[in-house]
Amino acid sequence: MRLPCVRVSAKDVEEVLEFLKSRDAYVRNCKVKKLSDGSVAIPVKEDLDMSLIKELPAALVSESCYEDFVCGTLGLSFKDLLTGLIPEGVLRRIPSSYDVIGDIAVINIPEDLLEYGKLIGEAISRVSRNVRAVYAGGYVSGEYRVRELKHVFGDPVSKTVHKEYGLRISVDVLRTYYNPSLAEEHRRIAELANDGELIADLFCGVGPFSLHIASLRNATSYAVDFNPDAIKCLIESI
Incomplete structure (x- = not known):
């Protein structure tokens, strides 16, 4: 560093x-x-x-x-690594958590803090060693419900495979929406399905609910989404 x-x-x-x-x-x-x-x-x-x-x-x-310099990270958060590297007022505005989707990290930060994106991304990659790309940005928007993200560190890739309860879910963080914190909810809803049922999975995104249902039950799930990139990822996950 x-x-x-x-x-x-x-x-x-x-x-x-x-x-x-x-x-x-x-x-x-x-x-x-x-x-x-x-x-x-x-x-x-x-x-x-x-x-x-x-x-x-x-x-x-x-x-x-x-x-x-060679710097260690044991027991440190990514914000600990940023202490002294960016102003304290800026550090307080950076969230303490971020999503890791496959080998890509996504952190929500205000647009005016993007100038610190490279430092933030490097700190995240040093704490989460499996991360090879970091994206920063804001909220979900648009007809396809995707995040407005900017690549700030690592390899310029947006496609990854995320593992959830043994399932391999294809995700493109720039073109599709996926929230890894909903893994338990995906599983819980899938467990409510019964064999032989016909299920409509509307606004399915990359299809986590349908993928869980297919792995647990002998049921038919129609996964529907307006975003063609989301459907493409779902097909890749089958």
Whole structure:
């Protein structure tokens, strides 16, 4: 992860680290980095007032810098990783949760925060290691009921396969709507169906209800949706 840093001599690392920790300026989940010239780079928070460094004896710090650091994520949320990298007021407006659909993450953030999308996406991908693409955006809209999303990090792919109760559901996050938090509801409704029943699954989307019913019952379900991309995904899931 690329972060601002201060460059110090190896013999001064401990003293400078203690000072930075006491001022809550050190990025604690990242390791210091030994540089090719023998000096050491210590990661500091993005919003750090560099005038703070002037409190240290001039001989201890050679210069400020930017370097790539190895950072751990154990026990940290993606918002923990963003602390110090973006303004506190912005961080408070970012939701603490996001959807993971297959290997794609989707987070709802206001449009005016999209400039921080890359940082948010990178933090999410470091916490959810199976995520290879992150999209950010707002609410469901339009006749096809899809989210208005912008790709902010990772591979530029929108198609994925999400696993739900052993079912493999094809989803295109840009062209179809799917809510992974409704998995239990999909299963609960499917369990209410009986063998031999004829079921109309209106506004089916990518078809999670019909797919669950088909996996549990010997019944006929007519899945109907106005969105051709949703029906295409449903057919791929059968």
